[in-house]
Amino acid sequence: MISFSLGAFAMDLRLPWSEDPAVVPLLLWAQLASVHAVGIGDHAPDQPVPGLDGKPTTLAKQGTTVVSFFATWCEPCHAAIADLLAIQKPRSRFTLVLIAVGDAPDHVRRFVKSQGIPDDVVVGLDPTAAIARAWGQDRFPTTFLVDERWTLRHINRGYGRGFRLRIDRWLRAMQAAQ
DSSP: OEEEEETTEEEEEOOGGGGOTTHHHHHHHHHHHTOOOOOTTSBOOOOOEEBTTSOEEOGGGSSSEEEEEEOTTOHHHHHHHHHHHHHHTTOTTSEEEEEEESOOHHHHHHHHHHHTOOTTSEEEEETTSHHHHHHTOOSSSEEEEEOTTOBEEEEEESOOTTHHHHHHHHHHHHHHTO
């Protein structure tokens, strides 16, 4: 059985294909597509994010933060994560938070290990996409840049040419403004 909601409409489905794992990304996208996105200048959501160790992390206490929502099956997410890690090395004055949406904890742990994601990166779990909905994430990857007052300064939806340069430029401007 699959449960989902679109706005005020909620439904439980018991269909022959509802147990097919290939359907999960499509239903997850449908769930995310109905969200109201937060905007530049808005206060970023500050609910705790469960970590790989099961302990919640409060993101709002992290200072300048880059929050990127990803899925382990998403190839553009892999490229975005590599770019974010490359930016983080010379610019260690920000916290990098990667939030896995819709993936099982064991699967995310294997992904983190296989990608060589360092221990100083906060990796969060969002198996039901509740955190992604609160942020207004509507595609993979979506990357949010938040300042030390937890105000949303930049949003990059998707991944494409110029991603690394754009994020790096935004971070330099945010750090110069501090």
